[in-house]
Amino acid sequence: MDLRESLEPRGRLQVDGNVALLDATGLHYRELNALMRRLSAEGVENVELHNVNGQRYIGTGLKRPMNIIVRGTPGNDLGMFINGQRIFVYGNAQDGCGNTMNDGLIVVHGSVGDVAGYAMRGGRIFVRDDAGFRLGIHMKEYGGKKPIIVVGGGAGDFLGEYMAGGLILVLGLKEEKNECVHSPKFVGVGMHGGVIYMRGCTIHAGKNVLVEGVEDEDLKLIRSLVEDYFNHFNLDLRVNDFISDEFVKVTPSTSRPYMGLYR
Amino acid sequence: MRNRAASTYIVLRKEDKCTKCRACVEQCTYGVHSYNPAKNVIESKSWLCSNCLRCVEFCPTGALTITRNPNSYRMGHHWNHEAIMDVKRQAETGSALLEGMGCDGPNLTYWDRLLLNACQVTNPPIDPIREPIETRVILGRRPPRVELKPENRRLMLKNELAPYICAETPILLAAMSYGAVNLRVQEAMARAAIECGTYFNCGEGGLHPELRRYGSHIIVQVASGRFGVDIEYLNSGVAVEIKIGQGAKPGIGGHLPGEKVTEDIAMVRMIPKGTDALSPAPHHDVYSIEDLRQLIYALKEATEYKKPVAVKIAAVHNAAAIASGIARAGADIIVLDGVRGSTGAAPKAIRDNMGIPIELALAAVDRRLREEGIRSEVSIIASGGIRSGADVVKAIALGADAVYIGTAALIALGCTLCKMCYTGRCAWGIATTDAELSKRLNLEEGCRRVANLIKAWTMEIKEMMGAMGIDTIEALRGNRELLRGVGLTEGELRVLGIKVAGE
Numbered sequence: 076m077d078l079r080e081s082l083e084p085r086g087r088l089q090v091d092g093n094v095a096l097l098d099a100t101g102l103h104y105r106e107l108n109a110l111m112r113r114l115s116a117e118g119v120e121n122v123e124l125h126n127v128n129g130q131r132y133i134g135t136g137l138k139r140p141m142n143i144i145v146r147g148t149p150g151n152d153l154g155m156f157i158n159g160q161r162i163f164v165y166g167n168a169q170d171g172c173g174n175t176m177n178d179g180l181i182v183v184h185g186s187v188g189d190v191a192g193y194a195m196r197g198g199r200i201f202v203r204d205d206a207g208f209r210l211g212i213h214m215k216e217y218g219g220k221k222p223i224i225v226v227g228g229g230a231g232d233f234l235g236e237y238m239a240g241g242l243i244l245v246l247g248l249k250e251e252k253n254e255c256v257h258s259p260k261f262v263g264v265g266m267h268g269g270v271i272y273m274r275g276c277t278i279h280a281g282k283n284v285l286v287e288g289v290e291d292e293d294l295k296l297i298r299s300l301v302e303d304y305f306n307h308f309n310l311d312l313r314v315n316d317f318i319s320d321e322f323v324k325v326t327p328s329t330s331r332p333y334m335g336l337y338r
Numbered sequence: 339m340r341n342r343a344a345s346t347y348i349v350l351r352k353e354d355k356c357t358k359c360r361a362c363v364e365q366c367t368y369g370v371h372s373y374n375p376a377k378n379v380i381e382s383k384s385w386l387c388s389n390c391l392r393c394v395e396f397c398p399t400g401a402l403t404i405t406r407n408p409n410s411y412r413m414g415h416h417w418n419h420e421a422i423m424d425v426k427r428q429a430e431t432g433s434a435l436l437e438g439m440g441c442d443g444p445n446l447t448y449w450d451r452l453l454l455n456a457c458q459v460t461n462p463p464i465d466p467i468r469e470p471i472e473t474r475v476i477l478g479r480r481p482p483r484v485e486l487k488p489e490n491r492r493l494m495l496k497n498e499l500a501p502y503i504c505a506e507t508p509i510l511l512a513a514m515s516y517g518a519v520n521l522r523v524q525e526a527m528a529r530a531a532i533e534c535g536t537y538f539n540c541g542e543g544g545l546h547p548e549l550r551r552y553g554s555h556i557i558v559q560v561a562s563g564r565f566g567v568d569i570e571y572l573n574s575g576v577a578v579e580i581k582i583g584q585g586a587k588p589g590i591g592g593h594l595p596g597e598k599v600t601e602d603i604a605m606v607r608m609i610p611k612g613t614d615a616l617s618p619a620p621h622h623d624v625y626s627i628e629d630l631r632q633l634i635y636a637l638k639e640a641t642e643y644k645k646p647v648a649v650k651i652a653a654v655h656n657a658a659a660i661a662s663g664i665a666r667a668g669a670d671i672i673v674l675d676g677v678r679g680s681t682g683a684a685p686k687a688i689r690d691n692m693g694i695p696i697e698l699a700l701a702a703v704d705r706r707l708r709e710e711g712i713r714s715e716v717s718i719i720a721s722g723g724i725r726s727g728a729d730v731v732k733a734i735a736l737g738a739d740a741v742y743i744g745t746a747a748l749i750a751l752g753c754t755l756c757k758m759c760y761t762g763r764c765a766w767g768i769a770t771t772d773a774e775l776s777k778r779l780n781l782e783e784g785c786r787r788v789a790n791l792i793k794a795w796t797m798e799i800k801e802m803m804g805a806m807g808i809d810t811i812e813a814l815r816g817n818r819e820l821l822r823g824v825g826l827t828e829g830e831l832r833v834l835g836i837k838v839a840g841e
Contacts, residue, residue, distance in 0.1 A: 193622060
């Protein structure tokens with residue numbers, strides 16, 4: 076099967092230098108991803124995918140940097156294991172977005188499903204709207220590698236469960252008003268590293284976490300991430316509208332959450 | 339209240355032989371022995387002793403003996419010593435009991451009740467010393483049928499073969515993570531695997547950069563904690579194994595105590611130093627067979643369909659149905675880990691009471707896959723309690739393609755099964771990540787001993803196959819005619835799919 080040779084003459088694939096345009100209609104994920112790996116090997120660094128409809132693992136297994144624009148609805152595990160690639164989704168992402176990603180960027184102009192950023196090791200995920208359950212569970216961190224997730228809307232229960240590092244920022248915006256739209260339960264349960272910042276919601280925190288107000292140092296960090304968020308989504312809002320004492324900070328109260336339970 | 343009167347072990351020291359050299363004080367990692375300069379004697383706190391025998395091994399004058407304490411609680415069958423000691427331990431701490439290694443309960447070893455056939459008169463045995471006997475096994479997905487096509491007046495294979503791995507012996511080295519054991523143990527295992535043409539599974543704790551050079555004989559594991567998992571890791575071994583469950587602790591996750599999480603392990607696992615490394619009980623992206631398929635294919639995408647993907651489960655009641663699902667989900671290899679499977683740390687209640695013996699699970703899985711006509715599409719690796727070459731032969735006859743050995747390989751390295759792995763203070767330098775204690779293990783010698791064990795068992799396997807008149811593992815696999823049971827109920831014989839001896 077040579078997909079490229081069959082798609083190019085029909086205008087479904089257009090390659091111009093290091094830019095490619097691809098109509099993903101009817102392509103199985105295996106075909107789509109193999110084609111993207113091939114394009115990457117041929118030096119293509121920018122791919123725009125149209126009519127994406129449920130194809131899984133977009134971006135997985137690419138060996139070189141690539142900017143991927145996804146138009147439509149990508150399937151589960153978007154950007155799983157990606158290592159420096161950048162993915163921009165114009166639509167909603169499904170479950171497992173950025174699953175175990177090592178480095179890179181995922182920007183979702185919409186919402187993401189469950190377990191986004193599971194075991195994330197580096198890079199950044201920006202979600203314009205909401206995130207499902209178990210956002211950023213088991214995120215990792217070591218040395219200079221620190222994964223970051225910013226969610227504009229609300230997040231589901233168990234966010235940051237087992238978190239070992241990294242940062243999750245949930246802004247709690249609804250449309251363009253500054254309303255609280257979420258109240259996740261069991262936030263950070265079992266976390267033993269990293270930090271979660273949340274805005275304007277009732278915190279139902281897990282065991283073994285500290286819930287505190289934010290310091291100047293935290294606000295500096297939040298401000299720069301909020302600016303990034305606004306820039307990614309071209310939102311016409313002023314950062315200062317959000318930077319107030321509304322944020323709370325969730326951190327582990329112990330690095331040994333299970334000490335003493337077993338002997 | 340004190341519970342010392344009936345401590346399980348006591349240390350006996352022949353004072354006339356003891357030279358006060360303090361070797362025992364230095365060697366003991368559990369604080370049993372201490373030197374009292376005022377009296378010029380070495381005192382021993384027997385209640386801390388785990389019977390690891392390190393001090394006895396290193397006592398230059400043979401002054402030490404560790405023995406079971408003759409003081410014992412009034413012995414009953416139901417309220418035996420262990421049951422009473424456990425209650426006392428928990429009454430003191432309020433904690434769930436944690437232990438290392440595998441379940442050692444009675445009545446769970448079926449290997450001993452299975453006997454093999456041998457050739458007599460009507461079928462000639464094969465002498466393995468002079469005639470070839472093939473112990474090589476291919477692990478991976480096989481096409482349902484072989485299709486051939488003519489090409490240049492020769493018949494060529496028409497099927498596209500799925501990726502597979504080839505082991506020279508049906509004995510693979512079981513998953514042991516960096517963290518549960520130290521780097522020397524892993525390196526010894528990896529080098530032994532290379533020497534014997536087999537594979538070592540690096541476990542769920544990632545693969546240290548120093549061990550990547552052994553990648554040609556390493557199977558990398560992906561568990562729910564996803565420690566050290568990135569695209570480079572997935573491609574650094576020859577196969578990827580998804581760990582869903584483990585025989586020692588079915589249904590729960592992993593828990594590497596903070597004491598063992600050194601700077602180096604923090605680096606490989608990407609977690610803060612000194613914190614508890616937790617593997618969640620489920621993979622939170624796998625709640626169904628469909629989800630499992632999704633993870634299997636994520637790993638296949640990440641490895642460009644070049645490496646077989648294995649799925650490991652603990653042997654549980656409905657293992658056969660689950661295994662069928664795993665095969666249909668696209669796994670190339672199914673790993674079954676029985677109730678005797680070992681661990682660096684597990685709650686004792688779970689280790690000893692959850693899951694079923696590998697013999698029964700293996701037979702049930704093999705039969706189910708045969709009935710469904712998909713047995714040949716997937717390989718099965720059995721693990722959890724394999725103690726000898728004979729156990730390996732019996733496992734293959736019950737339907738396994740190969741076995742994983744963990745405990746046996748650790749015993750080869752010097753482990754004495756004292757079950758203190760969870761403390762991180764292994765006196766033999768194995769289940770510890772402490773830099774000083776790790777030096778107690780000699781890498782060269784360890785590697786040689788593990789390789790010796792595999793070679794010795796492989797020789798035994800060949801001899802037993804020869805005596806049965808079989809010259810390939812293929813002909814042994816699932817060949818239940820070669821097995822007979824003794825002392826088994828009809829139900830057990832039915833599940834095992836074998837006849838009673840004499841029939």
